[in-house]
Amino acid sequence: MATQIDEQTATQGEAQQGPNGNGNGNGHPADSSEYPYLGRSVRVVGRWESVDASNTPHEKNKRGELGKPLFNWYFNRTPKDALSRISFPQSAADRRHTLQNAVTRAPKGTVNPDRIAVTDPAALTRHIKRVASFFGADVVGIAAIHPSMIYGGSRAPDDGTGAQESGGGPKADSTELARKYPYAICLSTAWDYNLIQAHRHHIGDHAYHFSQAKLQLVYANIAAYIRELGYETIQNRVQCMPAALAAGIGELGRNGMLITDKFGSRIHLGDPILTNMPLIPDKPLDIGVEDFCQVCRKCATTCPTNSISMEGKVVHNGVEKYKINWETCYRLRAYVLDFWEVCLTCVTVCPYTKPNTWWRTLAVESLKRTPYALRPLAVKTLKFLDDTFWGTVPRRRVQWLNYDSGILPVKKEHGGSNGHGEGAHGEATDPNSKVGYYYPLKENTRRFEIMRERASRAKGEGSKAGPTESSQTVQTGTAVMSGADKVSPVREGLSKNGR
Amino acid sequence: MVAKFGRWLLGRWLTGGSRDPLWDHFINRTPADPKNNLTPALQGAPEGRIYPVKTEVSDPQTMSQQIKELGQWVGADLVGIAALQPDHLRPGGQSDAPYPFAVVCAIASDYDPREAKGLGGQLAGQNGAVVNHHLRNYIRELGYRASIGGADPLAVAVAAGLGTLDRHGRLVTKIRSSYMHVADAILTDLPLAPDVPQP
Numbered sequence: 256m257a258t259q260i261d262e263q264t265a266t267q268g269e270a271q272q273g274p275n276g277n278g279n280g281n282g283h284p285a286d287s288s289e290y291p292y293l294g295r296s297v298r299v300v301g302r303w304e305s306v307d308a309s310n311t312p313h314e315k316n317k318r319g320e321l322g323k324p325l326f327n328w329y330f331n332r333t334p335k336d337a338l339s340r341i342s343f344p345q346s347a348a349d350r351r352h353t354l355q356n357a358v359t360r361a362p363k364g365t366v367n368p369d370r371i372a373v374t375d376p377a378a379l380t381r382h383i384k385r386v387a388s389f390f391g392a393d394v395v396g397i398a399a400i401h402p403s404m405i406y407g408g409s410r411a412p413d414d415g416t417g418a419q420e421s422g423g424g425p426k427a428d429s430t431e432l433a434r435k436y437p438y439a440i441c442l443s444t445a446w447d448y449n450l451i452q453a454h455r456h457h458i459g460d461h462a463y464h465f466s467q468a469k470l471q472l473v474y475a476n477i478a479a480y481i482r483e484l485g486y487e488t489i490q491n492r493v494q495c496m497p498a499a500l501a502a503g504i505g506e507l508g509r510n511g512m513l514i515t516d517k518f519g520s521r522i523h524l525g526d527p528i529l530t531n532m533p534l535i536p537d538k539p540l541d542i543g544v545e546d547f548c549q550v551c552r553k554c555a556t557t558c559p560t561n562s563i564s565m566e567g568k569v570v571h572n573g574v575e576k577y578k579i580n581w582e583t584c585y586r587l588r589a590y591v592l593d594f595w596e597v598c599l600t601c602v603t604v605c606p607y608t609k610p611n612t613w614w615r616t617l618a619v620e621s622l623k624r625t626p627y628a629l630r631p632l633a634v635k636t637l638k639f640l641d642d643t644f645w646g647t648v649p650r651r652r653v654q655w656l657n658y659d660s661g662i663l664p665v666k667k668e669h670g671g672s673n674g675h676g677e678g679a680h681g682e683a684t685d686p687n688s689k690v691g692y693y694y695p696l697k698e699n700t701r702r703f704e705i706m707r708e709r710a711s712r713a714k715g716e717g718s719k720a721g722p723t724e725s726s727q728t729v730q731t732g733t734a735v736m737s738g739a740d741k742v743s744p745v746r747e748g749l750s751k752n753g754r
Numbered sequence: 755m756v757a758k759f760g761r762w763l764l765g766r767w768l769t770g771g772s773r774d775p776l777w778d779h780f781i782n783r784t785p786a787d788p789k790n791n792l793t794p795a796l797q798g799a800p801e802g803r804i805y806p807v808k809t810e811v812s813d814p815q816t817m818s819q820q821i822k823e824l825g826q827w828v829g830a831d832l833v834g835i836a837a838l839q840p841d842h843l844r845p846g847g848q849s850d851a852p853y854p855f856a857v858v859c860a861i862a863s864d865y866d867p868r869e870a871k872g873l874g875g876q877l878a879g880q881n882g883a884v885v886n887h888h889l890r891n892y893i894r895e896l897g898y899r900a901s902i903g904g905a906d907p908l909a910v911a912v913a914a915g916l917g918t919l920d921r922h923g924r925l926v927t928k929i930r931s932s933y934m935h936v937a938d939a940i941l942t943d944l945p946l947a948p949d950v951p952q953p
Contacts, residue, residue, distance in 0.1 A: 337805070337809060337892060337895040337896050338824075338892060338895075340805070340895045341888060341891045341892055341895055347802075348802075348803070348805055348895065349802030349803045349805075350802070351799070351800050351801065351802035351891075352802040352891035352894065352895060353891075354796075354884060354887055354888065356799075357795065357796055357799035357887060358792065358796070360795075360799075361789075361792050361795035361796070362789045362795060363789065364785070364787040364788070364789035364790030364791075365787045365789070365790075367786040367787065368786075369786065371776070371779075378774070378775065378776075379776070381774065382774050382775075382776045382777070382780075385774060385777070386780055386874065389780075389874060389877065390877065447827075465827075465828060465888075469884075472792070472884065475792055476792060476873065476880075479785075479790040479791070479792060479873065480780070480790070480873050482787070482790055483785050483786060483787070483790045483873060484776075655823075656820045656823055656824060657816075657820060
């Protein structure tokens, strides 16, 4: 069945390419002429393949391919902080204490045989969006699905939500799935702006993880409601990023995160719902992220692991976009477990991530309405304002529940309630200070480069290994440490002094 | 005031407002498959193990404040703490070791979950279950006992000073809302400072 559909679509594809002359002639159903428009920030330039779900970071880590510390971080961590233990299944002492576990384990209802008749898909789309907002979603969009947006490979992905079941039914062919379920409903919940000011801190973790739990619940509710209306839903099959781009949730920024109209990067993309309900898809957004990211680079200069590129876009999997080095980004987590679980620095520094107020709306709307040629000027002005009022790195002190980011984090081996708690690390140096302390500081975080250098020095081939590695990274353009390599002597000096 | 009215009007115009033909279906129609309503599954989520290391509570007042702040942050509109009295208990609600305190949350809603049987109408109940899930498990992770469902939530809510009961047996509070849903009370032995009932 699947092969028949493949052939059909392939012939249709060729027929369409004939007059256009855009196709590359191999008759693949997913040729560039058919690729959807994903906004200005992302351009499909070559052949865009489905991503194999088993090559996603969490899946690699589960197989132990990223080393012992990360493997242990994933499976064996138990934070000392009580709230962290209920916020996310992987960091729970008992998974039953997390909401994600309760949502995942809830019995799934069946599709209502009495399907509701749809005469006006536009009204139905409005209704679904209104229902999503009622359930608690902050941004809602509908994407028209392309086969390349669906995960390939034989496994369903671990999307980081802690969901344990791998979708329903056997894994079908992506072309067939896209034909059968042409729309994806993308939702997102925003993180609390005031709490994520404490990036690299447990406070930021909670803003992240609790909204993630909420999003999973909202998705489950919407899926249940769609089944109740008599249509089918499938989850755990779609890559959230391209679907959200197509759904007009936002644009892809330099930090590898989606940047939205109202909330900047401080949103979650969960696991979009594939459905066969007749809906009207949304169009990609243009809020000037493309122009902003060319100039700004705030996330790249403040990233603790230098995982964000200072350079331009690269072509990866046939898609031209900013690509972060996910491996270095991911690796740091195992070493900072006492202090935080998710970093969020690139989100916090992003000029788009601001409270949803009139002046923010004014800035974004004026940038939207500026002609492309004049946008660099507008961006420079906005970035100047951002640097002036919010500083280059936000270091606001946040006090929430029993947490206080004004307490200087000190690494301790054992004991204490959490990385920043009173019992663990004493009191704040100045009770009235407005400065927060976040671990680790930028200068000390060439951790992986230093580790690599030490390892190569220990092997006695330090003089050879360094240059060859850096030249390789520049050539391939996949590992984006090249920006960091340029300034490495200074940083190395700083880090040595720091130690 | 004018801006607020304008926004409301614009919202009605953009979303279709009451012209949405499916909204009533969403709020009031009983689900064909009861499993499509997640609320019972969340309310009946199993209890986990109590964390073996007890967190010391030096000041019950601060701990009460934390519990209330957390409850409000995860979605409750009002959180109250009451000293548990024997007449608050449901029959068979008390375990061998008695609980000294009860935490109760109220959620403002446009629909009464007892009357509106649709998935939308049940949302207040679900939000209450979510808040309870977080709070109960946070207390258990602090190393103290906590359980849901042993007490009459309305009696506890009145004792915790959230509001008073009207003659239909509904909670009346200072929050302007057509309905206040009171979630099940959490019984606990975490040292807390109980609130004073409203006169």
